[in-house]
Amino acid sequence: MTVDATQAAVRRGRPGYDREQVITIAVQLFNDQGYDATSVADLATKLGLTKSALYHHVESKEAILRVALDDALSALEGALDEALAAHDVAIDRLRHIVAGAVAVLAAKLPQVTLLLRVRGNSDIERAALERRRSFDHRVTAIVRDAQAEGALADDIEASVATRLIFGMVNSLTEWYRPGGPVTPDRLADDVLRIALDGLDRAPRGES
Amino acid sequence: MTVDATQAAVRRGRPGYDREQVITIAVQLFNDQGYDATSVADLATKLGLTKSALYHHVESKEAILRVALDDALSALEGALDEALAAHDVAIDRLRHIVAGAVAVLAAKLPQVTLLLRVRGNSDIERAALERRRSFDHRVTAIVRDAQAEGALADDIEASVATRLIFGMVNSLTEWYRPGGPVTPDRLADDVLRIALDGLDRAPRGES
Structure with missing residues (x-):
């Protein structure tokens, strides 16, 4: 429902x-x-x-927190597993996980919003932060592989690039409203378009 | 101090x-x-x-909230006024305000973090949200101008592009720690590099 x-x-x-x-x-x-x-x-x-x-x-307020955070994290981890299973080339994996993460955010907006606000004030929150950190590390490894394969520029550190790309993805919890004019597919395209191609209209090398 | x-x-x-x-x-x-x-x-x-x-x-907890939010908002508004005064061309204004916003976040990390978490639960919070909205609209107008001037691609809606770019900027409150290896200037360069040029290494048109 x-x-x-x-x-x-x-x-x-x-x-x-x-x-x-x-x-x-x-x-x-x-x-x-x-x-x-x-x-x-x-x-x-x-x-x-x-x-x-x-x-x-x-059972308790804590149980609600645990279930909601697990729901968000399991969906994100599932999207990541899927990206790794579906592709061998790192840049394809990256495209897949960015689109997958946008889809998870759109489908589970309240749960992911809660996840992103967790500060580590209890064992449940600390466990969720640890899983989030592990997710971030796995995505950073994909970005690093894509740099090593020559598909992504390597003058930005992989961990910084990953955090900035997911900064765009996670900002959706602040402004995306389901059922509005912009679909999750379109949003995923926009994030990837900016992350990979940028918005500059000048031919590469001239800007 | x-x-x-x-x-x-x-x-x-x-x-x-x-x-x-x-x-x-x-x-x-x-x-x-x-x-x-x-x-x-x-x-x-x-x-x-x-x-x-x-x-x-x-005087009160509310007074602390009001002062801190005003501090963050005044600094961001000041950076925006500066960007508008310093440049006539929209793309230069955009570069200036992105770098300025990153500098404000780095300098006033606790205040901006608080601002970004405000949900509108009181008159003070609602007034802050209103000022934030007005700031967003003014930046969106710059992005729209840069599209009209032909400097930025216009196949992404200006408001979406603005939100995604500031998604990168605002993510700093989650992971940037002052005094670490990455300087605010370098971060501003990285955000602008991704926003304008993207990370794709393939020559434009081939990706």
């Missing part, structure tokens, strides 16, 4: 949530007011449930 | 803060644990002050 459909279901009357809906709405509340500032009472109020009814769906 | 110097001063003994130091340390705490989740008592504990001693320096 989409977020809109979930909220419509809530508006229709006394809510009968499934676990996934509870988690989706909770993650949105975390993103709106901050995870640490959100109490179980806040969640119950937002959902129109008593605290004990809420505990019927989820 | 730098952040490190401030914290060293704190470690040296009973702290005698000035207002700016109090604000700097408070903003770092907001960034670590979330503004909404940070109480005045948390701030006082972090600073090793009583609450009443803290109130000698600042």
Whole structure:
């Protein structure tokens, strides 16, 4: 069920949530007011449930965080595994993982937004940061391979180039809204277009 | 005084803060644990002050937020005004504001980090978001002008191109650490290099 459909279901009357809906709405509340500032009472109020009814769906606030972060990370890791399995050439792998990451962000915007705001304030957050770091290192290795293969310029350090490319991708959590005029496919093309070709119109070497 | 110097001063003994130091340390705490989740008592504990001693320096938690956001926004707006005053050609203005924004982020990392996390949960936050939006619109106008002047490719919408370029710039708040091996000038060059020329090594038209 989409977020809109979930909220419509809530508006229709006394809510009968499934676990996934509870988690989706909770993650949105975390993103709106901050995870640490959100109490179980806040969640119950937002959902129109008593605290004990809420505990019927989820064990704790921490469990919601863990599930949402795992959801985002598993999807990103899956896209990366897919990119590695689908291509042997590093530049093709890079194109694949950038497009895959944009697709994951568009499909799981609340979960990825939450992931990107994690600061390491608990064991759950630290474990998520560690997985994110490992993901970053694997993508950096692809960029480094593409430089070694001569497909990418190597006058920018691979780790900096990776962080800047994913700076573009991750900025989507700040401004992309699903269902708007720009599709995820188009966004992936735009990110790759800038990352690989740049926006300069002057012929190469003249700028 | 730098952040490190401030914290060293704190470690040296009973702290005698000035207002700016109090604000700097408070903003770092907001960034670590979330503004909404940070109480005045948390701030006082972090600073090793009583609450009443803290109130000698600042009127309220909200006042710290307002001052820090204004500091970040004024610096960014100043860099933009400078870019417009220094150049008549749009592409030069764009180069100037990207380099200027990177310099502001590097110089005021805690304040800009706080600004980028603002969600609009109070009048102060909403006013900051409005100023940020106005800044974005002014930069988008520069990108649009550069497209109209033929310096930038126009097959990516100016607002999307602007957001992606500033996605790279703003990602610095996530990974740049002052005093590290990469200087702000070099970072600005790297961002502009990717934004304008891209990383593809193949001659233009062959990729």
